[in-house]
Amino acid sequence: MQHVRTSLRIRLDSPHGGSVEGWLHDVTDPRERAEELARLDTDRAARLSALLGPHGTARLADSVDRHTAAGLLGQLGIAGGIEVLKVMRPDRAAGILREMPVPLVVELLARMGRGSSAALRSVLSWPADNAGAHMTPEFVSLPVDTPAGEAIDQVRSSAASGAATTYLFVTGEDRTLRGVVPFRALVLSPSERPVGDQMVTDVISVSSREDREEAARLLNDHGLAALPVVDEGRIIGVIPADSVADIAEEEATEDAERQGGSAPLEVPYLHASPWTLWKKRILWLLVLFVASAYTGTVLNHFEAELEAVIALAFFIPLLIGTGGNTGTQITTTLVRAIAIGEVGLRDIGHVVRKEVSTGALVALTMAAVAMVRAWALGVGPQVALVVVLTIAAIVLWAALVSAILPLVLQRLGVDPAVVSSPFIATLVDGTGLIIYFEIAKLVLW
Template identity: 50%
Template structure:
């Protein structure tokens, strides 16, 4: 956000770096000229000493402003670098979900020290947010919302909302919605502020509110809840307990953050690595090693069976040396086919477009597509075999194998992500390297089976 009259230089280059600031006023001016990306880049690059000095310049206004505009990992670093009392004041000013996200990343002792400095009512709210699993929607909800009973009139509701306005700190993010409850405090509906303002003073709230609102339980997965909010085009998604009492709401901007984070994690898993959890430039070599090495070792072990398959068919390759020429081509084709399907399918699953019940339609679509791809790739294999001059028998073997591997890869890649999802395993683990590894060994077995059926030289082996 750029303030009026501030010169941010050519192409948005800031005239002053954050680590060169020397006063609270300078920090305030820098914040007004630096967008969130620039803030993250400059503050994230600071050493521990520079960050501590920079944090000491933040005040009750600039501290929450900065923390609310950077990623949770960097916000946690800033909180650690500042004095405990100073950090506590910043957390009090943050929205509950943002403050809880920072607290989750601290050690138990550091968290308790901070909560001891936070005012009692806010500390109670934060402890309530921290008791939910980090992956649940309740961990991301805002507990402060406007609520009114359905038994009062519009005029009485307006008066009640005025008394609530001091307590509802999150009204700017929760949207222009008021939630309606019955005598047992169960959620019955909602209405917009403008509907209440335009209503007749004596009109009952029950007549103004909607019926059967969409809601979720607090333990529902945050990504699933965020996708529901998007699907139903809601401004906020109510979170209720087992008695349907309102606990809080998931806001649209919180849902967008959740979906963006999950999309990034899925993309990283699809590349055969665990999510970094921090921006790439702040990831140390050790973190990168730790996130990548497990998958690499798993893939190494899984890939070892490819060598076992080759050894099992050693005699066949000695009898027909030309078979070895096409091994890289065949396993590469199978892996590429599977990667295309899993990448598309996992993303469609992540956005709620497909579920296990859609498996018949998915199989029909992918196997039909696979058949067309198989014909095309078989034709390409014939041309390649002809250019190598391996003869008609090897050409037939290779073209049939390419077609069979493409169809096999399409089948495996269509079914596996959905089965994993059903087994409560993140389907994103069916990464490009993993699907290629699965198809490699099985593709070789298919290759040599077809070779046995088509090549007289292999009779008796």
């Protein structure tokens, strides 16, 4: 790493500039590249941009995380930032702008002018989680009666401006999406034949207000090169296929952070300050702390039973730990299945049957192990029976709750990833204790 930093510094400070393009090829790891860019001061960032030119700087910004790219553009000043933004694809540029301070974004868009910034403004008008925020408004749309030869000429001129040309979208009045024509089919068609005669009318599209994860799923499942984005039937943009990886990575990161009991970070981990991490974690920790308090309430309520049979206390950690672990395994698997579209609320019956059946097998296994543990501790047959029955009941209860809760939350419009490992563990802990002592009351008294 040190020789890379030194090499970049020499190239930027050299009166001849050196081979910065060579440096870009040498540093192939985006994380290393991001670290180098984050260390550049304003003068060196400006020199780097001058050596690469607007297109080279745009490619560099596109090769690192958006937070680092935003820092680089911010160092270039208004004029330099505008030059780079103008040659970037609108969806990429909008993603970077979302990482920049709002006053700076407003000034950049204002200085670009209404015409040049129209595409960026269109993308930025949608919330980051919506499909509309990941589209490029630059695509080729044609009336149904456009001859193929004229359509090809329009594709040539549109391609020069960076518009998506893999598919040509056929529109009716008010840009209503009527069909799609692959460019290859257009080239092979007689020049006078209208595009409406060769279009495919069964078009897979996504609403601009749909979750970005659904857009990525459609692109991936159907193997599309681009997905049209519609608003009330009118096509307003397309999502290119290369956006799938970015969306999938962001969604997977958010789900992982939520399942760990933390709010998602808006910046890469290494750029997050202790204060930022505190803000993201403390709310969930406080919620879980309050929720855990009822475990103490349950223990206090059954204090007499504990005093009468001290041996019951020996198994509390074992029982609540087993329930929490069972629930965590199920929610982790199920939340991921929901995320990739494998299951939905319509499948709740099948999911419950599958998980309860699996839970029954797990319960029998764990009950047998618990019997051995109780025998080893010499607590007596009655307490051993309580432990065996309880561990079976808790496993089945955890399986049932964990199978239902994520699907219900998804139906209510809540991200099922919030059913995090700590949340499930806390829920099963308290309810598991109630099950334990109620069974103890039935068996022992």
